[in-house]
Amino acid sequence: MEKHLHIIVPRIPHPVDNSNHYDVYQMIAALHKNGVKIHLHCYNSSHDDIQNIVRQLCESIDFYHSENSPKIFSKPLPYIVEHKKNELLIEKLVLDDHPILIFGIACSYVATSPRLQQRKKFVRLYHIEFQTYKTRCFYSYNPFRRIYYWNESRLLHAYEKALIANIDGYAATCKRDMRMYHKEFDCTSVRFIPPFYSRVAEAPEGVGAYSLYFGDLSDVMHEKTVLTLLKEVYKFIHIPLVIAASNPSQKVLDAVAKHPHVHLVINPDEASLQDILSKAHIILLPSRYETGIQPGLLQALYNGRHCLANSKVVMNTGLESICHIADSPEAFRQRISQLYHQPFTKQEGLDRKVLLDNLYPNKTAAMLMDWIWGHSFEI
The missing domain is CATH 3.40.50.2000 (Glycogen Phosphorylase B;)
Known part of the structure; x- marks a missing residue:
């Protein structure tokens, strides 16, 4: 039937x-x-x-x-x-x-x-x-x-x-x-x-070109997260950052314009976002929400290299062991500076795959x- x-x-x-x-x-x-x-x-x-x-x-x-x-x-x-x-x-x-x-x-x-x-x-x-x-x-x-x-x-x-x-x-x-x-x-x-x-590709080994934040900025909390990253993290470190964002406000555009090492990609399509993910070295996943699987987390873990999140994103999800965790702007600055020079290894990718396939x-x-x-x- x-x-x-x-x-x-x-x-x-x-x-x-x-x-x-x-x-x-x-x-x-x-x-x-x-x-x-x-x-x-x-x-x-x-x-x-x-x-x-x-x-x-x-x-x-x-x-x-x-x-x-x-x-x-x-x-x-x-x-x-x-x-x-x-x-x-x-x-x-x-x-x-x-x-x-x-x-x-x-x-x-x-x-x-x-x-x-x-x-x-x-x-x-x-x-x-x-x-x-x-x-x-x-x-x-x-x-x-x-x-x-x-x-x-x-x-x-x-x-x-x-x-x-x-x-x-x-x-x-x-x-x-x-x-x-x-x-x-x-x-x-x-x-x-x-x-x-649907996994598009395996997490790539080696070294990527930049750090990355991606998400829908029509959510006021996501917009606030981006503005905080720019003001309290990337103002003090000069590692390249790509922001792949849907619906960025003028406030975000103005804030990005103050940082020459930050590049904004507006409303990328699915293929473009996948390409951006594959070339990133660190994917940033901070959030103030404590419910649900946070936007982009699985996409980043399946298809990206290092994933840097705060505790609220991964707490009680079973994903803690395959994410790097930082809970303050200072901790984010330190971890980004460290991870940017740390290749993503084949073993890290295999460990991540086993855990994700199990969960x-x-x-x-x-x-x-x-x-x-x-x-x-x-x-």
Whole structure:
């Protein structure tokens, strides 16, 4: 019997310009390869945004607009959820009885509809959202943003807890988030299903040409991370740095212009980013977030040389032994200066491969399919 699956995503997952999009795209490709008929539902996209490669993987693709500027503080729902309420999407989903896979809490409003109460519904977790917004509140300097992030964190905590009654299962990208859902919400329906990943190449040996930071700078926390690197690290060391960034602000452009040894690559496509990764000697992975597999971490470990992260990125992920760790600007300066003259060895690459293959086995599609279509597996 044919297997059909509705997948709801914030936007078309191609071109792949951040790690969440990579997981969506690789999941769709893997499910398609295994014979699943995919019905893709996207917000904030249009027919013009679709690459032919995505069309070929899906049985159907539908588009929806986000709610136009709902008042942030006047709704009982979190803004990110209220923003993606769409009755047309619900009308589309009730036409059949296929299971529904929702990418992220922001797209999960459909799961609360009484008309879909009897449907099998699953959520792919990338972060513990209330905790992510709590972190943004703590680090934000803008008073209005702090109030918004605090309120959103409060509403998200209540919403995520209530949502559990409407969801058949959650798929966390790391065991750290799985344990958090158990502890915070007493949720027993959350499972660890590793990020989908297609290795492009082995981690290259030898010496690369520069240090590298890459990521989507539309996230205020990622922007703050880049500005901190420039102000507190690369102001004092003159090792080349490449910043491969999606959506950099004028603030980032101005900061980069002050450092002649820093080069900015704006909105690189997938092939360009892969080439940039392969030529880097040190990949920088600092973050203030403590949930989810951080953007770019697996991509860097699979395809790059030395990876330098802070404790929050790798804590309780099982990846501590294959990353270099620094937790202050001074420590970053010291480790970058040391690693830049330290070749990446064949043995380091082999050790990394063994650990990654053990933690993220090449059977993720089978795990997901068994879970959605009624079979069980061990965590």
